[in-house]
Amino acid sequence: MRRPQPGVRSRVSRAIRPCLATLVVAAPAFPSPASADLTRLDLARVGLAPPPGARVPLDLELRTDGGQAVTVAAALDGRPTLLVPIDPNCRVICAPTLAILSGALMGTGLRPGRDVRLVVIGLGPRDEARTSVTAGIDGALAEAVTTVTGPPEAVARLTEAIGYTSVPDTVHGAIVHPAAFVSLTGDGRVSRVLSSLTVTADSLRLALVEAGEGRIGTLGDRVRLLCYGFDAAQGIYTPRIWQAFQAAIGLTLLGLAGGLILLHRRSRDAGHNRAMRPEVF
Structure with a gap:
């Protein structure tokens, strides 16, 4: 849409690194100086840059919100998938992100659950006293969403596989993480990095058509993907x-x-x- 892995715009992913960190620092819920315990080096580590040939571990076992064991392969179910890491306690970015993503996905014209999958991975344990951030997902889409979490080492294995780096803010009980997610092919390969803050139904549809490798979408979509091969952000092909x-x-x-x-x-x-x-x- 390229290395790493065709379709992954690692340069764009680097550009969106500061988005969430900036918003977290500015959030009124965090007293000033909000990030005094996080160094610039810590914040510089935050980002989403998939390595060459990035692929999620299909055999990795996680847990759904209902406590059921599920492998990554089962969550993908062989379909193009959006993998969205979130801080389950984040009300500043993650809740609005899921609401925006929900609306965009419903506007793609694709059938969530049949054509595509949406997998939300919690980066840490959810505070049961708070309303789940996934409550912002459109009701018609909720049944097609798989929300998973797991032990820290399992979550780390998944996020490291896609080049996703977050930093815990122990002072405020939050996780500083990139405002971005990835699309995956049915066999778990990373095909594209997308910004959580600027995603649209049109860009989401093209990303999923690309991840579907010809199994979903129209001929017109594939022609547009070819035309979109020019990276306007970098001015190169x-x-x-x-x-x-x-x-x-x-x-x-x-x-x-x-x-x-x-x-x-x-x-x-x-x-x-x-x-x-x-x-x-």
């Missing part, structure tokens, strides 16, 4: 499009070379025929 251009240039040069050879042979044959033609007096 993404590797997939650049390779297509290189292939087109190569074919053009081969065609020109073949044409010149053909013209040369015809010219030579014509000269030979003239030389062999008997003169008439």
Whole structure:
């Protein structure tokens, strides 16, 4: 949409690193100085940058909100999936993010639960005294959402696999994390990084069509994906499009070379025929 893994815009993911940290620091719930216990080095670590070939561990076992064991493979169910890490106690960013994402997903024209999956992973234990942030998910979508969590080491294994780094703020009982999530292919490969704060139904649809690898969406969607191969944020062509251009240039040069050879042979044959033609007096 590229390395790491075709479709992953790691450069864009770096650009959205500061978003959540800034908002958390500015949140009125955190007294000033809000991030005194978090160093700049801590905040610099926060980000979402999938490594080359990033793929989630399909055999990893987590727990649903209802306490049922579920593997990552079962949660994906072989479908293109949005994997959204959240702080389950975050009311500043995560709750609005899920509400925005819910509305955008419902506006894609795709069928949540059938065409695509939405998996929400809690980065830490939820404070049972608070309303779940997933309460902001549209009612029609709620049944298609899988909310999972697990022991810290299991959550860390999943987030590390996609290059997602968060930092705990022990003073305020919060987690400073990137305002971003990823789309996954049905077999768990990271295909795209998306900003939680700017996601739209249109961009979400294209990301899911890309992750679906031709199984969902229309021909028009796939043509648009090709057109969107130009990375406007960087002013350069993404590797997939650049390779297509290189292939087109190569074919053009081969065609020109073949044409010149053909013209040369015809010219030579014509000269030979003239030389062999008997003169008439």
